[in-house]
Amino acid sequence: xxxxxxxxxxxxxxxxxxxxxxxxxxxxxxxxxxxxxxxxxxxxxxxxxxxxxxxxxxxxxxxxxxxxxxxxxxxxxxxxxxxxxxxxxxxxxxxxxxxxxxxxxxxxxxxxxxxxxxxxxxxxxxxxxxxxxxxxxxxxxxxxxxxxxxxxxxxxxxxxxxxxxxxxxxxxxxxxxxxxxxxxxxxxxxxxxxxxxxxxxxxxxxxxxxxxxxxxxxxxxxxxxxxxxxxxxxxxxxxxxxxxxxxxxxxxxxxxxxxxxxxxxxxxxxxxxxxx
DNA sequence: CGCAGTGTTTTTGC
DNA sequence: AGCAAAAACACTGC
Numbered sequence: 010x011x012x013x014x015x016x017x018x019x020x021x022x023x024x025x026x027x028x029x030x031x032x033x034x035x036x037x038x039x040x041x042x043x044x045x046x047x048x049x050x051x052x053x054x055x056x057x058x059x060x061x062x063x064x065x066x067x068x069x070x071x072x073x074x075x076x077x078x079x080x081x082x083x084x085x086x087x088x089x090x091x092x093x094x095x096x097x098x099x100x101x102x103x104x105x106x107x108x109x110x111x112x113x114x115x116x117x118x119x120x121x122x123x124x125x126x127x128x129x130x131x132x133x134x135x136x137x138x139x140x141x142x143x144x145x146x147x148x149x150x151x152x153x154x155x156x157x158x159x160x161x162x163x164x165x166x167x168x169x170x171x172x173x174x175x176x177x178x179x180x181x182x183x184x185x186x187x188x189x190x191x192x193x194x195x196x197x198x199x200x201x202x203x204x205x206x207x208x209x210x211x212x213x214x215x216x217x218x219x220x221x222x223x224x225x226x227x228x229x230x231x232x233x234x235x236x237x238x239x240x241x242x243x244x245x246x247x248x249x250x251x252x253x254x255x256x257x258x259x260x261x262x263x264x265x266x267x268x269x270x271x272x273x274x275x276x277x278x279x280x281x282x283x284x285x
Numbered sequence: 286c287g288c289a290g291t292g293t294t295t296t297t298g299c
Numbered sequence: 300a301g302c303a304a305a306a307a308c309a310c311t312g313c
Contacts, residue, residue: 088293124308168301
């Protein structure tokens with residue numbers, strides 16, 4: 010049961026970083042785990058990054074993008090256990106510190122990642138070396154309107170609703186926790202096929218996703234184990250989960266026991282009373 | 286002690 | 300098309 014960074018977590022980090030590091034100039038990176046740097050090679054990564062200032066911090070799906078001078082982009086994907094925090098003075102490298110990115114003023118960023126799945130890319134504008142980012146569908150927080158959502162459902166009627174919502178190429182940003190929570194809020198069983206969901210239920214599901222993401226961001230994300238914001242603080246949404254991780258406990262709404270099963274390879278939590 | 290479980294993405298195969 | 304499995308990895312909990 011690890012808390013994985015999804016849209017609300019990455020958005021929380023983005024907001025923190027925008028406040029903390031905009032305008033700062035990178036010094037020479039310290040790469041402790043070479044595999045974390047997905048592109049380019051380690052030496053070129055360091056030389057391209059050194060001396061570049063951060064102009065803006067954005068997010069697409071679960072990708073965090075630092076926009077640097079002259080169109081350079083420093084891109085992070087936290088995958089399962091990645092944590093980006095800003096530091097005031099250089100920390101001693103902890104057991105899971107993978108990359109340190111110092112700024113020229115003595116502060117810096119630390120990339121910490123227990124499982125080493127997280128990746129960092131440094132790309133010039135137009136370089137398409139981050140396939141996951143290139144293939145991303147519209148972002149749930151900024152680009153998915155009710156109309157876009159209903160059209161996407163119409164385009165993928167055959168699959169299950171859980172796999173549909175998790176597919177980053179269709180719409181980007183949802184992961185396992187927020188999918189389970191959104192389906193609970195909408196009263197839709199995660200086993201349902203997309204084609205069996207009525208227009209009215211689809212509209213309700215759209216609102217449930219937006220509401221769940223809004224609530225997640227409002228409470229600073231979900232920290233079950235690893236997740237921390239840019240200042241190293243935990244989120245609070247783990248205390249508001251309705252079904253995720255609550256298997257065997259009573260549904261807050263109807264009192265039935267929350268069930269857990271496996272769907273599209275993921276642990277899937279739902280209330281058999283509320284979700285049909 | 287040992288091993289199943291945890292969940293994101295990519296790749297490969299059905 | 301969509302799903303399943305495997306792999307990338309390390310640690311927790313049973």
